[in-house]
Amino acid sequence: MTSPLILTPNLDRPDDVYAELLAAHDGLTKAQSDALNARLILILANHIGDQATFIQALTKAKGAGSNDRPHDGGHD
C-alpha cells in the first residue's frame, strides 16, 4: 500500500522538532554529523517502509535544493 507523501504541515510543534535536530548535532565534528544524518535517514526510511513514498520524498528533497538544480535538469 502506497501512502502519499505528506507535504503539508504535519508536526505539532515544528520549533521543538527543529531544535531537537540541531541539538543532536551539537559538539559533533562534520564527519560525526554526516554519520548521524545518514543513520537518521536510514532509520526513517525503514520506518516509512513503502518504497514509492520514500522515492517521492527523495525526489522532493532533490527538487527543492537551489544549489543542485543545474545538475538534475531543474524541473519541478
Add this chain to the structure above:
Amino acid sequence: MNKIFETPLYPYARNRDQDADHPPRHKVIVVGAGPVGLAAAIDLAQRGVPVVVLDDNDKVSFGSRAICFAKRTMEIADRLGVGQAMVDKGVQWNQGKVFFGDRKVYDFNLLAEAGHQFPAFVNLQQYYIEHYLVQRIRTLQADGASIEIRGRNRVTAVRPHDSHTALTIDTPDGPYSLEADWLIACDGAGSAIRAMMGLDFIGRVFEDNFLIADVTMEADFPTERWFWFDPPFNTGQSALLHKQPDGVWRIDLQLGWDIDKTEEQKPENVIPRLKAMLGEDTGFELEWVSIYTFQCRRMARFRHDRVIFAGDSAHQVSPFGARGANSGFQDADNLIWKLQLVLEGLAEDSLLDSYDAERVAAAEENILNSSRSTDFITPKSDISRIFRDAVLDLSEHHPFARPLVNSGRLSLPTVYDGSVLNSGDRLPGADAGTRPGAPCPDAPLGDGFLLPQLGHGFTLLTLNADAPDVVEEAGLTIPRLAVTTDADETGALAARYLGTAGSAVYLIRPDQHVAARMETYDDGAIRAALRRAIGQEYRP
C-alpha cells in the same frame, strides 16, 4: 599441498582429424574445458549429440577460483551426473559473521528452506568440479557416447560462414583445421573467439585489487563465512574468510588501486598480512595466491548466428555473490536442450535467440547484483562511505539494517519473466516461485525428491489432476509425472506448486523452468504452450 591441478587430466594425443585432407566437419564443437564448456559438452553427449571439446590446456583450472556453489548449480550438476559428488566433497555452511572495524556487528544464519535435495550452498574448489566433470566424460565415453576432449588444442583462428564455422587449431604437432555446424565458445573471460570475431565486451572495471589466498591450516575457526569491513588488520579495506574442503581456507583481502601487483603477491608480503589477520600463532601454509581486479561486463549479444557464447566469455561479474560459475552452469542448462531440438530439426534455429534473450537478462541481473555488492564493499565517494558505515553501525543494534549490509548477494537462479517461451499464468492463488519462467523449486516426493524425476526432456507435471499419460505434439513425446498431495507430509509440494489451488498441471522445460501452468489439463492450451516453448508460436 593439493596437486590435483598439476596433473594433466586430458593430455595431448594426436587425433585422426589432424591427418585429414579436408577440414573434417563436426556437429558441435565446444571451445574451452572450464566448468561451463564441460557442462555443455556432457549435456550434449547425454542427449546423444556428438561433441568435441578443444582446450588450450590439459589440466583443471589453476588454483581454486570459484569456491561457492549454489543449489541450482548442484541441481543442474545432478542432471549431468556429478551433483552428489559435489555435495559429498563440499563443505556446507549456514552461519556467518559480519565485522566492522574491531568489533563483530552481528551473526547470521542463511535459514535455508527445508525440503530440497541439495543444500543452499556448498564450498568446493572449482578444480574438484572440473575434475568430476572430466571423470563424467570418461564414463560417458566408456558407455559409448560420442564425446571427445582434446587437450593442448588452442583455437587460433575462427571464420564464421553461413552454413558453418571454420577453425584453425594449434597443437604440439602443429596446426590443423576443423569445421563446426555449431560452435559454443566457453573460452573464458579473455575469450580468444570473441576477440577474433571483433565482438564487444562492455562494462565497468572496478578500480580495486583483491589479494586472494588459499591457505591450509589446522585452526579452530568455525565453518562460517566471516566478512570484515574496515578491519584493524586491513585498514580502510575489506576481508573475507571462508572454509573449503581439505582444511583449505579462502582469504580475500582488498588492497586498493595503487599497488604493485607483483610485489603484493610475493610470499614475504602476503604472509605478514595473513598473520595480522589470523593471529601470529596460527600456523598455515599458502596453497595459492593471486591478485585480481573486478570487471562487470557482458557481450551485447551471446548468439552470433552459428557461434554461441556461454559462461565468462559472454559475461563477467565480480566474485562477490558467487555468480560467475553459477550463472555459467545456467547458460549451459538453457542452451543445450534448445540446440538439440534445432539439430534434430524439431525447432527452428530462432529458438536459439531465446537463449540470447533469457541469458542476457540473467547476466544483467547478475551484473546489477554484483555491482551493488562491490559498491557497498568499496564505496566510491565520501557520501557512499558515510551511508555504508551508517548501515554497519546500525546493524550492530537494529535488525532492520542487516538486510542493507551487502557483502555479496548469494547467487539465485534467474526467473525468465517475459520470455517469449512462456505461456500466461493460469493458476491463480499459486506461489509466484513456480510462475512461468521460474526454475522449478525442489520438494520432497515419496522417498526422494521432485527434481530428479523430471528427466532431460519436457515433462507434464500434474498435481491432483487428470491428464493423458503422454502428450505427442510437434514431434515431441512428453511424459506425464503424476503426483498427488495425499502423501505430502511436509506440505512443501502443495505450498510450492498449488498454493490455494486444488489441482495443477505444469508444463516443464528440459532445463526445469516452468513453461506454463493451469489448474486442470487443457489439451489445446498444453499443446499451444509446448509449441510456444520450442519457439513455434513467435517470430522474432
